[in-house]
Amino acid sequence: MDKQELYTRAKEAIVDADEEKALRIIEEAKKDNFDLLELLLSGFGAGNDEIGDRFDVGRLSLPELIYAAEVMKNVTNTILQYLNEDEERYPIQEKKGTVILATVAGDVHDIGKGIVASTLRNAGFEVIDLGCEVPVEVILEKAKEHNADIIGTSALLTSTMSEQKRLEKLLTERGEKDSFITMVGGAPCTPRWAKKIGAGGYSEDAVDAVRVALELIKEKNKSKE
Numbered sequence: 001m002d003k004q005e006l007y008t009r010a011k012e013a014i015v016d017a018d019e020e021k022a023l024r025i026i027e028e029a030k031k032d033n034f035d036l037l038e039l040l041l042s043g044f045g046a047g048n049d050e051i052g053d054r055f056d057v058g059r060l061s062l063p064e065l066i067y068a069a070e071v072m073k074n075v076t077n078t079i080l081q082y083l084n085e086d087e088e089r090y091p092i093q094e095k096k097g098t099v100i101l102a103t104v105a106g107d108v109h110d111i112g113k114g115i116v117a118s119t120l121r122n123a124g125f126e127v128i129d130l131g132c133e134v135p136v137e138v139i140l141e142k143a144k145e146h147n148a149d150i151i152g153t154s155a156l157l158t159s160t161m162s163e164q165k166r167l168e169k170l171l172t173e174r175g176e177k178d179s180f181i182t183m184v185g186g187a188p189c190t191p192r193w194a195k196k197i198g199a200g201g202y203s204e205d206a207v208d209a210v211r212v213a214l215e216l217i218k219e220k221n222k223s224k225e
């Protein structure tokens, strides 16, 4: 099957909130040995963008958005489960470090964070996923408890991005800025935003998140020498 055709069908399945079709596409892709992570991000992900845009311009109601998002969440979980079982493509790695991940307070969007958790785990990080709507104070407390190397926060709403800034401020106030590497992500975040608030890193997607995390850990270990 043609990759582009597969991605178009994946996008349509999310836009139509057709879970049966979506799961069928995953099985077909698996059988034909397509990269399931890429299918998730570029195929089904494009459907997610489309429903977001339709919601934005009033072509989709909130219940419709919720319904389609539920399909996307199940699709994501199915693919992540397959990826976690795929030891050939993702062999067990030596431990690279510990990451605390959370979606910030006031924000329930957790699909993207879940994907980032999975790619980081497959790359050898121990990931403690605190879920969504997590206050920065709790994030910091957990980071200390687990002696984390990296704190990654996800924000999908322009109104909740300020929590990422609050985390940096809290770290500075407590004199703990050098204790943790911070990474920010979520659709409204940009490298500029990360720089502005003083976060250690930013990445646009779950694949790049691994590259950035590995780089930052390497830098941290070098500065310890």
Ligand code: B12
Residues within 6 Å of the ligand: 041, 045, 048, 049, 050, 051, 052, 053, 055, 056, 062, 065, 066, 067, 069, 073, 106, 107, 108, 109, 110, 111, 112, 113, 115, 116, 151, 152, 153, 154, 155, 156, 157, 158, 159, 183, 184, 185, 186, 187, 188, 202, 203, 204, 205, 206, 207, 209
């Ligand atoms: C699905 C969805 C929902 C679902 C969420 C379900 C869930 N469990 O996550 C539901 C229906 C619940 C929902 C609710 C709402 N939503 Co909504 N939602 C979306 C939608 C369509 C997709 C988000 C998504 O899952 N994307 C797919 C994932 C894979 O992408 P991602 O999250 O960006 O993650 C990737 C990267 O950003 C990065 N990444 C993510 N996190 C992190 C973290 C780190 C550390 C790193 C390094 C990288 C990283 O890697 C990920 C994988 O590649 C977006 C539109 C869009 N295109 O973003 C709107 C959107 C985010 N929602 C929006 C709105 C307005 C809302 C509501 C306020 C609607 C309402 N009136 O109630 C509520 C808010 C509820 C709340 N308090 O949080 C707006 C936000 C507008 C704004 N500028 O703030 C958007 C942009 C839609 C729009 N165009 O209007 N939503």
